[in-house]
Amino acid sequence: MAEHSRPPGNVPATAEEDAPTVVVDGLHVAYRVHGTGPGRGNAVGALRGLFSRAPSPAVRTVHAVRGVSFVARRGEAIGLIGSNGSGKSTLLKAVAGLLPADRGRVLTRGQPSLLGVNAALLNDLTGERNIVLGALAMGMSRQEVEERYDSIVEFSGINEKGDFVSLPMNTYSSGMSARLKFSVAAARTHEVLLIDEALATGDAAFQERSRRRIAELRAQAGTVLLVSHHHRTITETCDRALWLESGVLRMDGPAREVVAAYEASAGGRGG
Numbered sequence: 001m002a003e004h005s006r007p008p009g010n011v012p013a014t015a016e017e018d019a020p021t022v023v024v025d026g027l028h029v030a031y032r033v034h035g036t037g038p039g040r041g042n043a044v045g046a047l048r049g050l051f052s053r054a055p056s057p058a059v060r061t062v063h064a065v066r067g068v069s070f071v072a073r074r075g076e077a078i079g080l081i082g083s084n085g086s087g088k089s090t091l092l093k094a095v096a097g098l099l100p101a102d103r104g105r106v107l108t109r110g111q112p113s114l115l116g117v118n119a120a121l122l123n124d125l126t127g128e129r130n131i132v133l134g135a136l137a138m139g140m141s142r143q144e145v146e147e148r149y150d151s152i153v154e155f156s157g158i159n160e161k162g163d164f165v166s167l168p169m170n171t172y173s174s175g176m177s178a179r180l181k182f183s184v185a186a187a188r189t190h191e192v193l194l195i196d197e198a199l200a201t202g203d204a205a206f207q208e209r210s211r212r213r214i215a216e217l218r219a220q221a222g223t224v225l226l227v228s229h230h231h232r233t234i235t236e237t238c239d240r241a242l243w244l245e246s247g248v249l250r251m252d253g254p255a256r257e258v259v260a261a262y263e264a265s266a267g268g269r270g271g
Ligand SMILES: Nc1ncnc2c1ncn2[C@@H]1O[C@H](COP(=O)(O)OP(=O)(O)OP(=O)(O)O)[C@@H](O)[C@H]1O
Pocket: 031, 032, 033, 062, 063, 064, 082, 083, 084, 085, 086, 087, 088, 089, 090, 091
């Protein structure tokens, strides 16, 4: 087994019903932020920084994920909860192989797909082109894309109020972009599907369709990891939840119990 931080690693295939699909073992992920010398945090320091030509050599290390371990299995939908900056998105990106591990390792079965509202979109291209390119990039054949094109458009609801799919994506609202992205990614089954708040951007009808689709993906033996501040989405979609705080895994258990514990804590009251 190799590691995500070097070449991405694979969980060895087994035929078991509840076979592991993601193994995260003692994972540490840190960001190195350049140019954060002392005095930058106050107004005088900020002004000095604006007018000074000398680059600050200081580098600050932000330890976003600290020693997290868990195993996700086939058929599980796992919610990630925690206060702002607790490391949820970083953990998801590390599982997707988009951020290297400083220590520890991430092993996944197949290539995980990360759906997120911040994911890069080809904004100058039309929705149509994005659907085709996105589906091809996920490994669908041209024939599969042709067969599923209409259902992707229908699922997204993009054309409910006019022919938006033939317009460039830079004319879409952020919610419409996120819906289209989710619809493309949800058109095929994934061994590991990672969702970062994508559900929160859609309207109620779209959220309901998404919930049903996630249930189908789970039934088709995938694993879903879902980051959300909407606790109802977590308890209705997931059977298990991980609670992260300051990059540390604080609790791992049944979604309702973890959400209740989080809500009872100071950080969870506003969530
Ligand atoms: N690109 C980056 N460069 C430097 N630090 C970062 C970067 N992205 C995130 N961080 C820091 O890492 C920590 C974890 O951030 P992360 O986005 O993973 O948290 P989160 O739990 O997803 O937060 P939120 O709920 O607000 O979306 C925070 O301290 C954040 O400031």
